[in-house]
Amino acid sequence: MIEANKLTKTFRDRKRGLVRAVDRVSFTCHPGQIFGLLGANGAGKTTTLRMLGTLLEPTLGSATVAGFDVAKRPEDVRRSIGFLSNGTALYGRLTAREMLEYFGRLNGIHGAALQTRVDELVENLEIGEFQKGRCDKLSTGQKQRVSIARSIIHRPPVMIFDEPTTGLDVMTSQTIMRFIEQCRDEGLTVVFSTHIMSEVERLCDEVAIVHHGKIATEGTVSEIKTQTGEDVLENAFLKIVHQLEAEAAQQIHNS
Amino acid sequence: MPSLTKVIFLKELRETLRDKRVILGVVVSPLLLTPALMGAVMFFASKKAVEQQTATLEVGIYQEAAFPELTDYIEKNEGLTVSPFDTREAAIEAIQTFQTRAVIAIPLEARITFQANGSAPIEIIYDQANENSGNAHNRLQGILREFNQEQTKLRLISSNLDESFIKPTEIKSTSIAENSAVVGFVLSMFLPYIVIMGAAFGGLNTAFDLCAGEKERGTMETLLVSPASRYEIVKGKLYTIFIVSLISAICSILGILIAMAFGDQIIQTIFGESMSISYLNLLALVIIVVPLALLSSAALLIVSTFARNPKEAQAYIFPFIAIFLFPAALSFVLGAESPIYTALIPVLNIAISMKQLLGNAFDLSYFSIALATSLAYAWLTIRLVSHLFQRETILFRS
Numbered sequence: 001m002i003e004a005n006k007l008t009k010t011f012r013d014r015k016r017g018l019v020r021a022v023d024r025v026s027f028t029c030h031p032g033q034i035f036g037l038l039g040a041n042g043a044g045k046t047t048t049l050r051m052l053g054t055l056l057e058p059t060l061g062s063a064t065v066a067g068f069d070v071a072k073r074p075e076d077v078r079r080s081i082g083f084l085s086n087g088t089a090l091y092g093r094l095t096a097r098e099m100l101e102y103f104g105r106l107n108g109i110h111g112a113a114l115q116t117r118v119d120e121l122v123e124n125l126e127i128g129e130f131q132k133g134r135c136d137k138l139s140t141g142q143k144q145r146v147s148i149a150r151s152i153i154h155r156p157p158v159m160i161f162d163e164p165t166t167g168l169d170v171m172t173s174q175t176i177m178r179f180i181e182q183c184r185d186e187g188l189t190v191v192f193s194t195h196i197m198s199e200v201e202r203l204c205d206e207v208a209i210v211h212h213g214k215i216a217t218e219g220t221v222s223e224i225k226t227q228t229g230e231d232v233l234e235n236a237f238l239k240i241v242h243q244l245e246a247e248a249a250q251q252i253h254n255s
Numbered sequence: 256m257p258s259l260t261k262v263i264f265l266k267e268l269r270e271t272l273r274d275k276r277v278i279l280g281v282v283v284s285p286l287l288l289t290p291a292l293m294g295a296v297m298f299f300a301s302k303k304a305v306e307q308q309t310a311t312l313e314v315g316i317y318q319e320a321a322f323p324e325l326t327d328y329i330e331k332n333e334g335l336t337v338s339p340f341d342t343r344e345a346a347i348e349a350i351q352t353f354q355t356r357a358v359i360a361i362p363l364e365a366r367i368t369f370q371a372n373g374s375a376p377i378e379i380i381y382d383q384a385n386e387n388s389g390n391a392h393n394r395l396q397g398i399l400r401e402f403n404q405e406q407t408k409l410r411l412i413s414s415n416l417d418e419s420f421i422k423p424t425e426i427k428s429t430s431i432a433e434n435s436a437v438v439g440f441v442l443s444m445f446l447p448y449i450v451i452m453g454a455a456f457g458g459l460n461t462a463f464d465l466c467a468g469e470k471e472r473g474t475m476e477t478l479l480v481s482p483a484s485r486y487e488i489v490k491g492k493l494y495t496i497f498i499v500s501l502i503s504a505i506c507s508i509l510g511i512l513i514a515m516a517f518g519d520q521i522i523q524t525i526f527g528e529s530m531s532i533s534y535l536n537l538l539a540l541v542i543i544v545v546p547l548a549l550l551s552s553a554a555l556l557i558v559s560t561f562a563r564n565p566k567e568a569q570a571y572i573f574p575f576i577a578i579f580l581f582p583a584a585l586s587f588v589l590g591a592e593s594p595i596y597t598a599l600i601p602v603l604n605i606a607i608s609m610k611q612l613l614g615n616a617f618d619l620s621y622f623s624i625a626l627a628t629s630l631a632y633a634w635l636t637i638r639l640v641s642h643l644f645q646r647e648t649i650l651f652r653s
Binding site: 011050053054055056057075078079081083085087088089090091092093094098102103105106107108150 | 259262263266269270273274472473474476477478479480481482483484647648651
């Protein structure tokens with residue numbers, strides 16, 4: 001389970017001064033559920049996920065991942081999550097199998113247990129044919145399969161996906177989406193960021209629309225459509241964003 | 256070594272050893288290219304030295320009839336081909352057009368002055384900007400010196416005086432250094448520079464690949480989200496760069512030794528003695544290189560941690576180069592017996608320690624202080640890189 005409670009991240013920018021990249025973001029994601037963070041580029045999705053993954057420390061607020069506080073028990077949090085972003089993030093000079101073995105060892109799996117787990121993933125994700133090939137020689141689809149295997153080598157109860165299909169072709173995107181669905185079906189807690197509406201409609205049990213670091217609205221896809229009176233999620237998203245922009249402009253005008 | 260640091264270190268080392276650029280720069284280049292280049296330089300240097308001593312040079316004499324004793328003496332020299340010149344302008348033109356290398360100009364009254372036991376004024380016209388002309392000038396000076404000695408002797412005999420009359424003292428210099436020590440001294444002039452460059456720049460590609468490269472490829476985020484702590488990650492990476500830098504420095508030393516071994520004949524031609532380094536000195540050289548490799552590895556990792564990608568890291572490399580290059584270059588100028596405070600100056604202290612080891616001027620106090628302070632500087636730099644690695648504003652700089 002993931003519980004984010006008023007998560008806030010500020011940083012200092014030379015031109016813009018103090019910037020609030022994430023502003024009091026709260027949500028809960030249960031096992032067997034996919035929670036989506038939907039927003040434009042720079043909305044604060046990646047920063048939120050990086051705080052959940054303990055890559056960034058929250059300025060304010062708190063979050064627990066698999067029962068561990070991200071600020072107090074970061075190493076336990078990292079042991080409990082699988083992280084997949086839009087790049088395949090593989091080491092070019094390692095073979096596919098060596099890549100999996102490396103991340104297995106980093107997660108404390110050694111010896112026969114490691115080989116058994118790697119064999120299992122190689123079979124399930126059909127990596128066998130190219131497991132001894134160097135990662136920099138693999139096709140994008142093959143790389144993506146190795147990347148997926150790398151993220152679940154330690155059987156994490158929580159999966160974090162940061163815009164995992166950005167820049168991928170349709171076939172590879174389908175592989176990723178099927179994998180996300182599979183994670184949910186296996187009872188994992190899944191949090192997923194994207195700006196692609198069709199993915200949200202297909203995958204997310206609940207979605208939060210993020211704009212300028214804040215959660216603008218939260219609910220199921222049909223709840224958001226009902227709330228905005230739109231039939232298409234894209235229109236609903238744009239309506240919410242435009243409304244927020246108008247409110248912000250009015251506030252500036254009033255002050 | 257804690258287990259996760261070891262896992263990271265072994266993986267980084269494996270990847271590094273598969274990087275052809277690293278193998279080429281760290282092992283192949285110092286062990287093959289350096290000896291080949293040094294061999295070529297030594298070969299041409301010795302060839303030039305032999306040529307300078309034995310080659311027949313074309314020289315000229317302006318107004319040769321004015322001083323036949325001197326003209327005959329010069330023309331008898333087998334190493335010279337002598338041409339007469341009628342005018343000074345023709346002589347200068349011949350030098351400028353490389354037809355002759357240098358010309359002896361004899362004034363018309365030279366012989367009268369010489370016969371009156373005076374000093375006949377002789378001029379050597381040459382082109383200082385031309386190396387061959389300079390060599391001819393040196394050769395002519397030597398011949399004139401010999402002529403002077405001979406004539407002085409004759410004048411003393413005719414005056415019933417002994418040679419010692421004009422030589423109140425007989426000076427003899429005795430060097431207690433063995434020829435091998437002289438070779439060591441020559442080696443100490445440039446070996447520290449090459450070894451420091453090897454240690455400082457050997458790990459450059461690896462360092463940039465291991466941090467700035469990982470940021471660019473997106474693998475850094477994946478690694479940071481693994482259970483390994485940032486301290487374990489930075490240590491794993493640092494050890495890898497250190498090993499590469501150390502191998503690079505050792506290969507630089509071996510490369511020079513290989514060049515010396517293969518160029519033994521040439522060294523004997525130049526110095527009259529073979530070169531040798533004792534195993535103890537070699538061990539001391541390797542020991543003193545360890546803190547240098549640690550320091551440069553940590554410094555390179557700082558640059559790589561700060562940069563967003565390898566290209567940006569390349570742009571930040573100039574201050575790093577200055578920090579290592581300047582003291583290394585300074586060691587050319589400073590002698591082995593430098594003041595003790597130089598043992599506190601990073602990089603320079605290591606260069607001078609190496610000079611002492613190679614030039615038979617080993618000073619245990621200096622060596623110990625240099626070793627201790629270098630280790631301290633390396634430790635401080637490692638602390639700094641560990642600190643930077645904890646800072647998300649540095650690690651996720653955008």
